[in-house]
Amino acid sequence: MLESQALAADKTGTTKVNDFVIRFANVNGTGSASANFLFTKAIFRMGVPVTPKNIFPSNIQGLPTWYEVRVNENGWLGRREGVDFMVCMNPQSMHQDVACVKPGGYFLYDSSKHLHDEFIREDITYFGIPLMDMSNAAFTDPRQRQLFKNVIYVGALSALLNIEFTALENVLQSQFKGKEKLISPNIKALQMGVDYVKEHFEFPLNMRVERRDLVKDSIMIDGNTACGIGAVYGGATVCAWYPITPSTSTPEAFNEYASKFRIDPITGKKNYAFVQAEDELSAIGMAIGAGWNGARSFTATSGPGVSLMNEFLGLAYFAEIPVVLIDIQRTGPSTGMPTRTQQSDVMEAAYASHGDTKHIVLFPSTPKECFDFTAESFDLAEQLQTPILLLSDLDLGMNDHMSEPLKWDDNRTFKRGKVLSAQDLEKIENFGRYLDVDGDGIPYRTYPGTHPTKGSYFTRGTSKNEYAKYTEDSDSYKKNMDRLLVKFNTAKEMVPAPHFYQDEKKSATAIVFYGTSIYAAEEAMHILQKQGMVMDAMRIKSFPFSKSVEEFVNSHDKIYVVEQNRDAQLRSLMMIEMGINPNKLIPVLNYNGMPITADDIISQIK
Amino acid sequence: MTFYKPSFRHPELPKNKLGYTSAEYEGVISTLCAGCGHDSISTAIVQACFELDIEPHKVAKLSGIGCSSKTPAYFLSNSHGFNSVHGRMPAVATGANLANKELLYIGVSGDGDSASIGMGQFVHVIRKNLNMVYICMNNGVYGLTKGQDSATADVGSISKAGSVNPYPPIDLASLAIELGASFVAQSFSGDKDQLIPLLKAAINHPGFAFLNVVSPCVTFNNNPGSTKSYQFAREHAACTGRADYVPVMDPITKSYGEGEVTTIELHDGSALQFHKLDNEWNPEDRLSAISALKRAEEKQEVLTGLLYINRNPKELHNILNTSDTPLNRLNEATLCPGNDILQDINEGFR
Ligand SMILES: Cc1ncc(C[n+]2csc(CCOP(=O)(O)OP(=O)(O)O)c2C)c(N)n1
Numbered sequence: 019m020l021e022s023q024a025l026a027a028d029k030t031g032t033t034k035v036n037d038f039v040i041r042f043a044n045v046n047g048t049g050s051a052s053a054n055f056l057f058t059k060a061i062f063r064m065g066v067p068v069t070p071k072n073i074f075p076s077n078i079q080g081l082p083t084w085y086e087v088r089v090n091e092n093g094w095l096g097r098r099e100g101v102d103f104m105v106c107m108n109p110q111s112m113h114q115d116v117a118c119v120k121p122g123g124y125f126l127y128d129s130s131k132h133l134h135d136e137f138i139r140e141d142i143t144y145f146g147i148p149l150m151d152m153s154n155a156a157f158t159d160p161r162q163r164q165l166f167k168n169v170i171y172v173g174a175l176s177a178l179l180n181i182e183f184t185a186l187e188n189v190l191q192s193q194f195k196g197k198e199k200l201i202s203p204n205i206k207a208l209q210m211g212v213d214y215v216k217e218h219f220e221f222p223l224n225m226r227v228e229r230r231d232l233v234k235d236s237i238m239i240d241g242n243t244a245c246g247i248g249a250v251y252g253g254a255t256v257c258a259w260y261p262i263t264p265s266t267s268t269p270e271a272f273n274e275y276a277s278k279f280r281i282d283p284i285t286g287k288k289n290y291a292f293v294q295a296e297d298e299l300s301a302i303g304m305a306i307g308a309g310w311n312g313a314r315s316f317t318a319t320s321g322p323g324v325s326l327m328n329e330f331l332g333l334a335y336f337a338e339i340p341v342v343l344i345d346i347q348r349t350g351p352s353t354g355m356p357t358r359t360q361q362s363d364v365m366e367a368a369y370a371s372h373g374d375t376k377h378i379v380l381f382p383s384t385p386k387e388c389f390d391f392t393a394e395s396f397d398l399a400e401q402l403q404t405p406i407l408l409l410s411d412l413d414l415g416m417n418d419h420m421s422e423p424l425k426w427d428d429n430r431t432f433k434r435g436k437v438l439s440a441q442d443l444e445k446i447e448n449f450g451r452y453l454d455v456d457g458d459g460i461p462y463r464t465y466p467g468t469h470p471t472k473g474s475y476f477t478r479g480t481s482k483n484e485y486a487k488y489t490e491d492s493d494s495y496k497k498n499m500d501r502l503l504v505k506f507n508t509a510k511e512m513v514p515a516p517h518f519y520q521d522e523k524k525s526a527t528a529i530v531f532y533g534t535s536i537y538a539a540e541e542a543m544h545i546l547q548k549q550g551m552v553m554d555a556m557r558i559k560s561f562p563f564s565k566s567v568e569e570f571v572n573s574h575d576k577i578y579v580v581e582q583n584r585d586a587q588l589r590s591l592m593m594i595e596m597g598i599n600p601n602k603l604i605p606v607l608n609y610n611g612m613p614i615t616a617d618d619i620i621s622q623i624k
Numbered sequence: 625m626t627f628y629k630p631s632f633r634h635p636e637l638p639k640n641k642l643g644y645t646s647a648e649y650e651g652v653i654s655t656l657c658a659g660c661g662h663d664s665i666s667t668a669i670v671q672a673c674f675e676l677d678i679e680p681h682k683v684a685k686l687s688g689i690g691c692s693s694k695t696p697a698y699f700l701s702n703s704h705g706f707n708s709v710h711g712r713m714p715a716v717a718t719g720a721n722l723a724n725k726e727l728l729y730i731g732v733s734g735d736g737d738s739a740s741i742g743m744g745q746f747v748h749v750i751r752k753n754l755n756m757v758y759i760c761m762n763n764g765v766y767g768l769t770k771g772q773d774s775a776t777a778d779v780g781s782i783s784k785a786g787s788v789n790p791y792p793p794i795d796l797a798s799l800a801i802e803l804g805a806s807f808v809a810q811s812f813s814g815d816k817d818q819l820i821p822l823l824k825a826a827i828n829h830p831g832f833a834f835l836n837v838v839s840p841c842v843t844f845n846n847n848p849g850s851t852k853s854y855q856f857a858r859e860h861a862a863c864t865g866r867a868d869y870v871p872v873m874d875p876i877t878k879s880y881g882e883g884e885v886t887t888i889e890l891h892d893g894s895a896l897q898f899h900k901l902d903n904e905w906n907p908e909d910r911l912s913a914i915s916a917l918k919r920a921e922e923k924q925e926v927l928t929g930l931l932y933i934n935r936n937p938k939e940l941h942n943i944l945n946t947s948d949t950p951l952n953r954l955n956e957a958t959l960c961p962g963n964d965i966l967q968d969i970n971e972g973f974r
């Protein structure tokens with residue numbers, strides 16, 4: 019009965035070429051990830067913009083996990099609510115999976131077992147394919163049976179959605195480079211899916227993929243991998259870390275690429291140190307020790323780790339030690355939702371640690387920026403002699419995104435900041451580690467071991483004078499604190515500048531966003547513009563705010579500030595640091611753990 | 625507190641091979657209480673470095689927080705120092721050492737710093753076998769916060785305020801041996817004849833060297849009833865044997881009385897020479913070292929001297945297989961793979 023229903027034409031009759039959302043409901047740990055990736059990558063190779071999101075549990079095996087793919091030839095690749103096509107491989111989540119399909123949508127399921135009446139909706143189309151039975155019949159190894167069930171549905175989808183078989187083969191070839199034996203059983207499974215569709219259903223559907231040339235030279239990469247590569251290119255030599263979702267793949271990527279490109283050709287030894295610390299206190303402590311001693315060093319963590327690192331961040335701020343901290347934000351507070359996304363560490367990052375502290379914070383929006391900002395953060399840390407906090411998030415870090423390709427200027431040199439050599443020291447009468455020689459608040463430093471009698475100093479978290487001598491003298495303390503503010507002001511024009519979406523002011527109303535809200539915000543702006551609402555827009559890329567940020571904010575009367583946290587944290591920073599009237603900053607928020615959507619934004623603006 | 629430090633130096637102070645006098649190994653004037661054990665340890669460090677002809681600027685001194693952790697300011701003024709945060713010296717030392725394997729790392733900590741707040745870091749820096757000298761100035765009390773019991777105070781030890789410590793002590797030396805530390809020694813701040821040779825051996829040890837030094841706090845824990853007082857330490861120190869550090873090539877001339885003389889040759893040809901007092905103890909056997917500590921404990925004695933040594937340890941840089949050139953000296957030519965490789969990387973993501 020169901021299949022005859024499926025044979026009927028699309029229930030809406032509308033054609034959706036290169037514009038739909040398909041969601042895969044799987045069980046964690048059943049090997050669905052590579053099959054789902056194959057699906058996404060084939061569409062990408064057909065030149066059509068596509069972005070996947072993993073919606074996964076904090077669990078290793080057994081719980082429901084979803085993979086949601088948005089195909090959109092206009093390049094709107096933020097998350098979109100509502101599922102056009104559901105591939106349901108998980109009986110556990112069947113109820114909610116049926117419910118979230120949009121009217122007129124499709125539902126593919128494993129018909130090896132009978133589908134209960136309670137799951138039948140009149141307004142959607144069902145494709146029952148006996149995936150388990152087919153896989154069991156074709157493969158003998160239990161693990162293969164499990165895995166290829168997934169590949170069979172990818173084959174079926176390719177027929178239904180008009181995905182080129184050669185594109186799939188193509189992806190398999192690159193996926194299994196060096197393991198060619200694995201290609202033919204995969205192709206066999208794909209073909210089984212295609213054949214089943216040919217025999218049982220009308221295809222392709224109105225909802226389908228058509229080849230385009232819109233991807234150009236883009237790559238599909240996750241932000242954490244891009245950060246890891248950025249750290250290799252930025253010259254990091256010490257990485258100390260402690261595992262935590264969703265940051266773990268950042269240091270792992272660093273290690274992976276460093277182990278390829280940082281091996282001494284003669285000795286085979288490593289031009290980097292990669293240390294799993296006993297906790298985050300130790301991880302940041304090691305990074306700080308290395309930074310103090312002249313190595314480019316970093317750690318990566320997520321919210322709970324940043325909380326633990328606070329004391330050390332205050333030390334690095336006050337003692338002026340370069341260090342890079344990559345925070346892949348997840349849903350807080352406390353353990354929160356470890357596998358969901360958020361931008362809720364903004365305040366914590368800006369003012370981490372007790373006492374008067376302020377930090378440099380960078381907000382990458384794309385994998386390309388993850389790479390660029392990570393590499394740049396090592397320059398900034400050494401130039402400014404202070405911690406640099408790079409705030410990515412789970413959505414950017416752990417999901418593949420279509421991105422501009424990574425680029426490196428081979429003439430670029432590392433900016434090591436104000437470091438005195440032995441020769442420099444010879445020429446200096448009276449070295450003062452915390453003297454503001456140049457008036458920019460940035461003092462000169464020396465590496466341990468530089469000169470037998472000159473340039474040594476004592477680094478401490480206690481108060482000191484300009485010559486690094488311990489002091490409890492109020493004036494010396496205050497002078498030092500004021501110099502740190504001068505340095506902070508210097509930083510404003512050194513950090514990545516904001517992006518303005520217009521050359522000159524077009525509206526008194528503006529929208530401001532940062533980080534991964536870029537995808538939804540740009541789409542929302544586009545939709546609103548079509549509806550006649552014109553707004554100026556600015557994407558903030560860093561803290562402290564530069565003069566251009568301040569001018570933009572001051573020249574608009576009403577500013578929507580888009581964020582993925584409950585407390586409108588960037589808005590607070592804008593109020594605090596630029597003295598902006600709270601009434602003109604209107605929060606636009608999403609904090610349910612899922613990436614923000616254009617609809618979320620539009621509904622709060624109108 | 626010592627307010628006055630004579631600036632007059634005898635013109636004929638002996639010089640070491642580098643042409644430095646011991647004055648060039650000193651630090652700024654100590655602000656610790658007069659008679660504090662920690663100051664004697666600083667003096668011993670000065671002497672050991674002077675006698676070993678160590679270039680002061682090739683040393684990095686690191687510490688946590690506490691009276692003990694202030695001492696790096698009081699020795700080796702021509703070395704870079706780093707007074708970090710409470711209990712976290714090991715992490716900072718690990719990072720610093722990873723950045724530059726060519727310096728000598730001397731870490732100073734207290735019993736509160738090591739056995740309480742920093743216990744995790746203490747344990748893990750041992751596991752990593754970081755090439756450093758780790759000195760715990762152990763007074764059984766929190767000096768800097770004015771006299772609370774620490775985790776190394778003995779059961780029944782009476783504080784100056786009169787309270788009796790109810791908890792068993794953490795024995796840092798046994799723990800270090802148990803965790804695989806490659807050099808473990810114990811000493812007493814008042815016994816510089818023993819402390820200096822042990823420091824020299826520790827400095828020359830190519831791995832993690834732990835020195836637990838009983839270092840009385842005259843202000844808060846030197847009262848009768850305290851087991852970390854000068855009197856108690858003098859009366860209850862039982863020595864594994866008088867030790868002498870014999871530099872490479874120096875003939876062994878020291879004469880001993882009766883008993884067995886043992887010479888332990890160190891990795892670089894220098895030697896530690898012992899007049900062993902305990903025949904069941906073998907410093908190269910962990911079990912026997914731990915038993916010796918436990919036997920002494922039963923007799924209410926503090927066993928001092930070298931306790932355990934592994935002469936060929938694998939330190940962290942060997943474990944991680946890092947480059948011969950210190951990491952902080954590598955530049956973009958070595959570190960940055962360049963744009964061609966980046967374009968290949970891009971290709972893998974298409
Ligand atoms: C995070 C933190 N907690 C507490 C303190 C306060 N504090 C300073 S020193 C110290 C104890 C030091 O004891 P110990 O390490 O034995 O050093 P001693 O002064 O006895 O040499 C404490 C608790 C601190 N500085 N930091």
Ligand code: SF4
Binds near residue numbers: 655659692767840844
């Ligand atoms: S309080 Fe105790 S440990 Fe601190 S300086 Fe005085 S004697 Fe030394």
Ligand SMILES: [Mg+2]
Binds near residue numbers: 690
């Ligand atoms: Mg103490």
